Amino acid sequence: MVDALTIVSELLTNAVLHSGTTEIRLTVTRQDDFLRIEVDDGQEGSVRPKSANNNDQSGRGLAIVEGLVQENDGKWGVSDDGTTVWCLLPAPQEGS
Template sequence: MTGALAEDVEAAPTGPQRYSDGYSPRDTAPARARRDVTFYLHTWGLKHLVGDAQLITSELVTNAIRHTGTGRVGVSVTRHPDRVRIVVTDTSRATPEPADPDPDPDAEAGRGLQLIDQLATRWGSDRLATGKRVWAELATDQAPS
């Protein structure tokens, strides 16, 4: 059958779409990671998730830089049919824990994981042989916060 396509031929599934990169633990890393995650969400037609994804990405990358002493921060965003997963990896094996549930209203820090808990459909962390990954998911049908 040369020159014609069979009507019953279907494209093979390609699996989830994924982007990943690594960043030096500098003050510019959260902004660079936000920019990259935003680009891919736009590319995938998920513009409605950009605001929440930017906040989640900023918080996770900032936490990795401030609290771990890591030499490299890894960031990935993966599109699944029903959700997007943002993952940040670092070399610390410490489990992230939300700060005081009732922080001082004047405090400039301590609300990051609480914010992620409010924005994400679900989130968590996993220990790795080389450190940990902290992840958060947004449902692709989720309305912006």
């Protein structure tokens, strides 16, 4: 569950820092055996991981998301218009 919280934090931070909008929507749902996390900022554009060097203070958020999603055998992507970043993670089982 810690990975899901980190992903939510990174996606929301990216939306706040880069969208220029005042409305951001977080949606978390369970779909079958997956937890679906979506952050929608309503701003069309291109969303992709950047290469940050050791001196950069930001620019690693999507790379962190990508790594955590892959580590958990999940998937992530961006809506066709670039307004929503989403990921699917295996949902926690009851009692875990």
